Amino acid sequence: xxxxxxxxxxxxxxxxxxxxxxxxVNWDNCWPPQDWLAPAFHDYIQARQPPYSEExxxxxQLNGRVAVDDFSAEP
Numbered sequence: 001x002x003x004x005x006x007x008x009x010x011x012x013x014x015x016x017x018x019x020x021x022x023x024x025v026n027w028d029n030c031w032p033p034q035d036w037l038a039p040a041f042h043d044y045i046q047a048r049q050p051p052y053s054e055e056x057x058x059x060x061q062l063n064g065r066v067a068v069d070d071f072s073a074e075p
Contacts, residue, residue: 017030
């Protein structure tokens with residue numbers, strides 16, 4: 001990952017989470033952080049995977065050794 005990407009994520013996290021959780025109005029939504037922070041990391045990891053990767057794995061298991069690719073001529 002590029003340093004600019006990491007810096008962008010840190011700035012976005014700071015400006016949305018830290019600043020908004022510092023306000024007393026939002027304290028009930030920000031505490032406890034394990035209720036929302038761990039699922040957010042899980043969602044981020046899932047979003048980094050290629051689209052339909054789980055479906056592709058299922059189809060490859062059903063077809064045996066034949067790999068499913070986007071360039072096959074026959075459906």
